[in-house]
Amino acid sequence: MFKSAYAIAGVSLAVVLGVAVPANAQLLTHKDLSVATATTIALTAIETCKAQGYNVSANVLGREGQVVVAIRNPAAGFATYENSMKKAYTARTTRAPSGKFADAVKGNPNAGQFFLTNFVAAQGALPIMVGNDTIGAIGISGAPGGDKDEACAKAGIDKVAAQLR
Amino acid sequence: MKKIFTVAGLALIGATVGSANAQLIAHKDLSVTTAVTIAQTAVQTCKAQGYNVSAHVLGRAGEVLVAMRGDDTGPHTLENSMKKAWTARAQRAPSLNFANAVKANPTAGAIHLTNMVPAQGGLPIMVGEDAIGAVGVSGAPGGDKDEACAKAGIDKVAADLK
Numbered sequence: 001m002f003k004s005a006y007a008i009a010g011v012s013l014a015v016v017l018g019v020a021v022p023a024n025a026q027l028l029t030h031k032d033l034s035v036a037t038a039t040t041i042a043l044t045a046i047e048t049c050k051a052q053g054y055n056v057s058a059n060v061l062g063r064e065g066q067v068v069v070a071i072r073n074p075a076a077g078f079a080t081y082e083n084s085m086k087k088a089y090t091a092r093t094t095r096a097p098s099g100k101f102a103d104a105v106k107g108n109p110n111a112g113q114f115f116l117t118n119f120v121a122a123q124g125a126l127p128i129m130v131g132n133d134t135i136g137a138i139g140i141s142g143a144p145g146g147d148k149d150e151a152c153a154k155a156g157i158d159k160v161a162a163q164l165r
Numbered sequence: 166m167k168k169i170f171t172v173a174g175l176a177l178i179g180a181t182v183g184s185a186n187a188q189l190i191a192h193k194d195l196s197v198t199t200a201v202t203i204a205q206t207a208v209q210t211c212k213a214q215g216y217n218v219s220a221h222v223l224g225r226a227g228e229v230l231v232a233m234r235g236d237d238t239g240p241h242t243l244e245n246s247m248k249k250a251w252t253a254r255a256q257r258a259p260s261l262n263f264a265n266a267v268k269a270n271p272t273a274g275a276i277h278l279t280n281m282v283p284a285q286g287g288l289p290i291m292v293g294e295d296a297i298g299a300v301g302v303s304g305a306p307g308g309d310k311d312e313a314c315a316k317a318g319i320d321k322v323a324a325d326l327k
Contacts, residue, residue, distance in 0.1 A: 034236050039205055046197065062234075067243065070232040073197045074224065081229070 030063065031130050037160050038068040038136070041128070045140050045156035046073060049148070056142030056152060059085040060128075061092050063135050065118075076142035087125035087149075088139030089118040095134040099123030099146060124149030128157060130164050192225065193292045199322050200230040200298070203290070207302050207318035208235050211310070218304030218314060221247040222290075223254050225297050227280075235304055242303040249287030249311070250301030251280040257296040259312065260287035286311030290319055292326050 033041075042058040049056040055075035062068045072081040090098040094113075098120065105111050105121035113119050123146025125139035138156050140149035157164070195203075200222040211218040212235070219242035222231040234243045252260040255275075260282065267273050267283035275281050285308025287301035300318050302311040319326070 035208060035233055036236075039201070039233065043201060066234065066240075067232055068234045070229060071197060071201060072224075072228065072230045074194060074230065075197070078228075 031133065031135055031165075033060065033062055033068055033128065033136050035068060037163050038062075040160050041138050041156035042069045042071050043156075044159040045138060045152040046071060048155040049140065049143055049152040052143075052148070052152075054143035054148060054152070056140050056149060057081045057084045058153075058156070059088045059139045060156075061085070061088045061137050061139075063092075065089050065092050068136065073142060080141035083120065083122065083141035084124070084139040086118050086120035086139065087122055087141060088137040090120055090122075091125035091127045091139065092134060092137035093119075095127050095129075097123070097127070097150065098125035098139065099150060102146070122146055124153060126150065126153045126157060128164065135164075193295065193297055193327075195222070195224055195230055195290065195298050197230065199325050200224075202322050203300050203318035204231040204233045205318075206321040207300060207314045208233055210317040211235075211302065211305050211314040214305075214310070214314075216305035216310060216314070218302050218311060219243045219246045220303075220315075220318070221250045221301045222318075223247070223250045223299050223301075225254075227251055227254050230298065238304045245282065245284065245303035246286070246301040248280050248282035248301065249284055249303060250299040251287075252282055252284075252299075253287035253289045253301065254296060254299035255281065257289050257291075259285070259289070260301070261285040261308065261312065264308070284308055286315060288312060288315045288319060290326065297326075 038060040042060045045058050055073050057073045057076050057080040058071045060069045087098045102121040127134045128136040138153045140153045143149045204220040204222045207220045217235045217238045219235045219238050220233045224230045249260045252263050264283040289296040290298040300315045302315045305311045
């Protein structure tokens with residue numbers, strides 16, 4: 001009886017010792033973009049720009065900078081496909097609009113990050129956030145001006161705002 | 166009279182220069198809307214069957230028009246879907262044909278070319294006899310299932326492919 005009680009106490013202790021498994025050793029829980037959400041973001045951005053008379057390409061990258069959806073617009077210049085990816089990569093990794101990096105490079109043309117692969121000092125990409133967590137980014141290229149690219153990128157994110165939580 | 170000869174001469178030159186093979190080539194090509202619809206339909210068709218797949222739609226020159234990474238897919242599926250599509254575009258035939266050819270001849274020259282893969286799941290996108298692109302799907306348990314989803318993508322826009 002006592003032995004049994006000790007055993008139970010032991011189990012309880014083990015549960016308490018759950019503390020021995022510190023929080024940072026547990027697996028990470030992530031929210032990530034589905035292909036459906038990513039496609040909606042990209043398509044909305046392209047269509048928004050199209051409605052304004054601009055043909056653009058779009059890239060939506062995920063948490064690790066991986067391509068989730070890449071869309072080349074044959075009606076846009078062929079550099080736009082690469083550029084939209086790089087803008088998105090820049091926004092994802094700096095967790096900020098790529099225009100911010102463009103500004104930083106303007107102030108410091110030899111900024112160290114400028115020499116990293118896929119960084120581009122150009123406006124037109126926005127991070128995709130869930131609260132304070134950057135789960136991806138969208139980059140747009142093709143409109144006459146990074147501000148116009150960025151506005152379309154924002155339209156894409158706004159379209160799925162309700163899903164980003 | 167002299168003027169008439171001149172005119173006749175010009176007309177003759179014009180006719181010679183304008184021979185058929187010197188004219189520009191008229192192409193039909195995929196629009197971004199059509200390409201996205203093909204990829205999305207392929208991914209969704211497989212999803213509805215319980216298979217998470219990635220898809221690529223390539224254009225006439227093998228250029229990527231749409232790359233789409235499916236939910237919870239293996240990391241290789243995006244690359245594989247591109248290569249299946251490339252193979253289908255290059256050979257203007259289902260990538261299954263190349264898979265079969267390589268089975269019969271493991272040293273087929275084309276196996277050493279970049280992006281060729283002997284795996285089912287890629288289909289050319291045809292306008293009549295003209296291969297204007299290809300769609301590749303990867304992730305389903307079997308190339309036949311990948312190919313069925315690729316076909317669903319093309320079928321969805323069949324009316325536009327003319």
